[in-house]
Amino acid sequence: MQQNFLQVIYLIGSITFIAGLKYLGNAKTARKGNIIAAIGMTLAILGTIFLYENSEGIRLQNLGLIFGGLILGSLLGYIAAKRVQMTAMPEMVSLFNGMGGACAMLISLIEIQHFTSHGIDINSMPKGEFLIIIIGMIIGSVSFAGSIIAWGKLSGKINDKSFGLQQMINIGLLIVIFGLAILAIVSGGEYTTQMFYGVLVLSLLYGILFVLPIGGADMPVVISLLNSFTGVAAACGGFLYDNKVMLVGGILVGSAGTLLTMVMCKAMNRSLINVLIGNFGGGAASAAAGSSSVQGTIKEIKASDVAILMKYAKKVVIVPGYGLAVAQAQHVCHELETLLESEGVDVKYAIHPVAGRMPGHMNVLLAESNVSYDKLIEMEEINPEFATTDVVLVVGANDVVNPAAKSDPTSPIYGMPILEVENAVNVIVNKRSMKAGYAGIENELFYKPKTSMFFGDAKKALTELVSEIKSL
Amino acid sequence: MQQNFLQVIYLIGSITFIAGLKYLGNAKTARKGNIIAAIGMTLAILGTIFLYENSEGIRLQNLGLIFGGLILGSLLGYIAAKRVQMTAMPEMVSLFNGMGGACAMLISLIEIQHFTSHGIDINSMPKGEFLIIIIGMIIGSVSFAGSIIAWGKLSGKINDKSFGLQQMINIGLLIVIFGLAILAIVSGGEYTTQMFYGVLVLSLLYGILFVLPIGGADMPVVISLLNSFTGVAAACGGFLYDNKVMLVGGILVGSAGTLLTMVMCKAMNRSLINVLIGNFGGGAASAAAGSSSVQGTIKEIKASDVAILMKYAKKVVIVPGYGLAVAQAQHVCHELETLLESEGVDVKYAIHPVAGRMPGHMNVLLAESNVSYDKLIEMEEINPEFATTDVVLVVGANDVVNPAAKSDPTSPIYGMPILEVENAVNVIVNKRSMKAGYAGIENELFYKPKTSMFFGDAKKALTELVSEIKSL
Amino acid sequence: MENLLQFIKDNMDMIYLIVLMIFVGIELISHVPSVLHTPLMSGANAIHGVVVIGSIIVMGQAENNISLILGFLAVVLGTINVVGGFVVTDRMLEMFKKKK
Amino acid sequence: MENLLQFIKDNMDMIYLIVLMIFVGIELISHVPSVLHTPLMSGANAIHGVVVIGSIIVMGQAENNISLILGFLAVVLGTINVVGGFVVTDRMLEMFKKKK
């Protein structure tokens, strides 16, 4: 009876996961979706604790410790999630993802340990079960180790490291891991346990080596991929315990995550293979930046002149980019916007889908400083408007306004849709130097007669600009 | 072994159905999707014939008759599908749908007959099984009878018939059907078999009465609804025989069909309830047509004047509507288009999503007369173009160009997006009279100074127009 | 209540299948352009012709004449649904293909 | 080969479940605007935290100290994944809400 009830709870949980993910895909319902899934998860967890019986009808033991773990985990998770800076969210997600992977890994470890601690020969374990345990462990530990590295890179604790034979070594490692795993399952010899632990160690190593060479800016894609890995690891747990809600949740994240990864790659105009092997977001970028192919003279402009231009403009469009996020200039940017609006200037933001370093980065960033949602205009909508714009202020953006994406078929960003700022009357670009952005390529826009460069750190430059406008 | 193999075949069949339906939803892949699903279906049918064993391990008997039925059915289906006129496709679909419903109904009948012919008390049948059989029969026969009526109405063999208490009677009938069905299942008395046949007869009657009062123009919606009914009936069969491919195919069509029905209603700016109860597509329309609220004078134009206007235009947009289909004027319309193009006029077609009497009606119709796909422009795309159009020729369309949809909140079509032809320099409307269209309402457009009425049957009028242009 | 729970438990796999199929069906349709509604309806119509499998099973176990006749009829009608459905859909879609 | 077929047959329901879930997952994502990618990733991240249920089950059957310690760790980590995931997603989405 109670078991049947638990199954119904699991069904409800599964439905909330699907419905939640569906709602998450729509801006209007996204928050509701998240809450729905969270409620389903709570139900499923509490149901398990109070109603679960194993095949012999025995209830769960150690309830005290379980609750202790739940409370401790909730506290830690809640505090971490509440404390994290908006700009540090991607690495936070990566860290949480790593925890999930570690959890899957530990489950497999305990299952094996459980078996061997009774002095039973591990080879007597049903093959199917062993297979699932070992797959869950491999995926879980790769996801764990990889996520930790991704977190370290994004938060600047670990640098890109790549050496010559990296890809070869990784592929070799993968082969060894799966070879050893198969051997452990079928051999039936006396070293099965040792092989199992060998697989564990190598998987962790692989997770590290897999993520280490990938450029820091490609991390959102990698995190999304590791996310779907953890989903598959959770699904393995569902198989193992014949637990439908784990299976549904796991596979759902596995498939949705894989597709999301591909969609993200596409928005950046790159292929997944490229991200994983190409190493283009990291070292290569800085290397390429040295070789300048675009020639011409640039025009500098001072804050006081920018102030005059903007104050007497009818319509100003601000193009935020990665530099705005790095400089944490969103608040002063909002101040600039309200100031101009109070002077009767029409101010809008042009949001490129992959500006910044994560999808929606600019929306999140500007929303943090209370910029109204209506002022954030998507690329397709704003592009026709540039023709009627007096001043475009590009703040820390580079690739997303690079005309090479439209004109130069040899450019690595060729084909990516861009913000067509050159149609405006004046273009003012704020950045610290002439250095390239993420894609590591020169930007012809900076050399156009219409364009004036307004050098400086975004936060400082905008602060100066605001005080200049005020003093006019 | 063979049973396992059959299960794999069913799995493949199920996947082809899902993938097929997915591909059908995209113009580029739609044909492939249809073929994929057809292949899966063939596999599933052949697999069943050669591999199926019942729970006692007995193979299927009567293979000769089964093949005979398959061959006869294939021939009839193939010929009917190949012979049918493009414009008669909706009623053909309805007829096919009715066959599927009849098939589901017959399965239930045979199951019961099978039971009783062995002299076993029908009440000893497991309740769950009986429930499924009876539900399958009710839905199947409603779908069968309803589809036949829908077919009759669309092909003009049956007229709309509605009388005062229609809705009351239908609801009462439904209550009796389900009451009797429940009684048959739970009572266990000696009249169970009689009750079963009673349910059958009443269900058929309900199917007839349900569709009879609905306006002919609402038939596409009704067919789509009956389509999803047959899906559910097929799913009942899947339950009965624990047959996954039937279950998957049935539920897929059941849920997709229900949503499609709703989407279709929405495109016509009507609610499903309205279609089923409202009776607005039929009698009401002609009734309302009498009461004219729009006043003004109309301007008539002769073919020779239209010819001059069009020949010396730079850009002409043709707006096809239901009248074009009725008059079968698509071929002469294409002739007109090529003639004008050869004179250097830029000719396009403006396709409203619900022009005609089925979604996509205009596309299908014009494609039949070999109009190039690039010339068919969807509403959202063509609307901004009217401003630069010299002559709009409206052929047998009415509601889809009615400005009341935008300006008059009391109009039944208020809120429906329309083709904004009034922005063009000249609007020429071809129809036979001043009668209303499907929605039964007056059209202010006809009284505008820009508009000239070009009366006559579409085929005749366009033929005349073509010869006038030639003789210029 | 207990009965109901037991029934749900026993048919859990079916229920998951049904729930998921409903999601799949709805998701598949919700982004379809309106031009494709009629072919889509027609294609779905052919797919529910899968009910013919039920009639084949029933026919293959028929023992008396009434069953045989009704079964034969069911197979014929079901097959018409399947074959006619797919062919008519293909004809509709043929018209949509891009012409040069 | 026979083994494989038998295995497939025995796990047919699971296989249907998996296949359908994959369809559902893909369909759900394929029409999502790119602004929502990060919250979506984060929400999905919280959902796979369902793995914590596995750790609860394993923990509830643990008998020796190593299992207890590892199990406790697993529960804590899994819970961090779940709670942190949902909370951080909510925070992200909070920023998207329309402000007047």
Ligand SMILES: NC(=O)c1ccc[n+]([C@@H]2O[C@H](COP(=O)([O-])OP(=O)(O)OC[C@H]3O[C@@H](n4cnc5c(N)ncnc54)[C@H](OP(=O)(O)O)[C@@H]3O)[C@@H](O)[C@H]2O)c1
């Ligand atoms: N959104 C995503 O999901 C995502 C994920 C991964 C990769 N990407 C990629 O990231 C790129 C995004 O384009 P983007 O235009 O936003 O950025 P970008 O092309 O990377 O350019 C950023 C620019 O900001 C400047 N900058 C850095 N720090 C600054 C500071 N403190 N003050 C002022 N300027 C500063 C840099 O120039 P200086 O050094 O001269 O100041 C740099 O050129 C695209 O190539 C996209 O494909 C996006």
Ligand SMILES: NC(=O)c1ccc[n+]([C@@H]2O[C@H](COP(=O)([O-])OP(=O)(O)OC[C@H]3O[C@@H](n4cnc5c(N)ncnc54)[C@H](OP(=O)(O)O)[C@@H]3O)[C@@H](O)[C@H]2O)c1
């Ligand atoms: N597409 C769908 O899926 C679907 C389904 C159901 C309902 N509907 C509804 O159908 C309507 C479609 O709009 P529509 O503009 O295409 O058609 P409409 O509003 O029904 O108007 C058709 C017009 O064609 C004229 N006509 C009839 N026979 C003709 C002939 N032989 N030669 C020339 N003209 C002829 C009629 O006027 P005369 O009698 O004066 O000639 C009539 O006013 C919408 O209201 C829509 O909601 C659409």
